[in-house]
Amino acid sequence: RKEVEQDPGPFNVPEGATVAFNCTYSNSASQSFFWYRQDCRKEPKLLMSVYSSGNEDGRFTAQLNRASQYISLLIRDSKLSDSATYLCVVNPTPGGYNKLIFGAGTRLAVHP
Amino acid sequence: GAVVSQHPSRVICKSGTSVKIECRSLDFQATTMFWYRQFPKQSLMLMATSNEGSKATYEQGVEKDKFLINHASLTLSTLTVTSAHPEDSSFYICSAESAGRSYNSPLHFGNGTRLTVT
Numbered sequence: 063r064k065e066v067e068q069d070p071g072p073f074n075v076p077e078g079a080t081v082a083f084n085c086t087y088s089n090s091a092s093q094s095f096f097w098y099r100q101d102c103r104k105e106p107k108l109l110m111s112v113y114s115s116g117n118e119d120g121r122f123t124a125q126l127n128r129a130s131q132y133i134s135l136l137i138r139d140s141k142l143s144d145s146a147t148y149l150c151v152v153n154p155t156p157g158g159y160n161k162l163i164f165g166a167g168t169r170l171a172v173h174p
Numbered sequence: 175g176a177v178v179s180q181h182p183s184r185v186i187c188k189s190g191t192s193v194k195i196e197c198r199s200l201d202f203q204a205t206t207m208f209w210y211r212q213f214p215k216q217s218l219m220l221m222a223t224s225n226e227g228s229k230a231t232y233e234q235g236v237e238k239d240k241f242l243i244n245h246a247s248l249t250l251s252t253l254t255v256t257s258a259h260p261e262d263s264s265f266y267i268c269s270a271e272s273a274g275r276s277y278n279s280p281l282h283f284g285n286g287t288r289l290t291v292t
Contacts, residue, residue: 105283166217
């Protein structure tokens, strides 16, 4: 089993749609979680951290379910500029190194 | 915010040659730098963790004699791909962590180096 698994996609949605991505992680001791965005042939860029109580940043909402070892990202009112690959990222080392484990990513394509 | 610069952004080399990639932290001192590799349509895979002034820690399956890492200062780490082969063609990305950064802080990445070995 992979340490971090994601829906592979691609998700093809029209502008304005709401889309949700799922991610599961295998190490129950993991303490920190992130969503990164990666555009084609570019480096990953932090989209948002994921907190235990869930958190929202504009059109983006992240949720964490520790019991199920499940993370989600919801994007509302999709824009063309949201088209990218979304990476679920986990630090499996509690209190230790910032050694991140990346999911393979979910590709999103928003069309007019 | 933290800025990490990586150079070159793209390199094409012939099989058997060596390629050096630089990773610099521009506005902070990086005690730890990480080197990742990403093949097409795959996730980023950690290759090694580089600590200033000490030997790098390599992940399982990564040849330390092939991927030489040097972290001689608090702002610079280099990755040298020695005797490159076509299967080493990939996207190499570094990230850096400053002293005192907590474990739940996100990492910031360099802009990556696309290596093509012909």
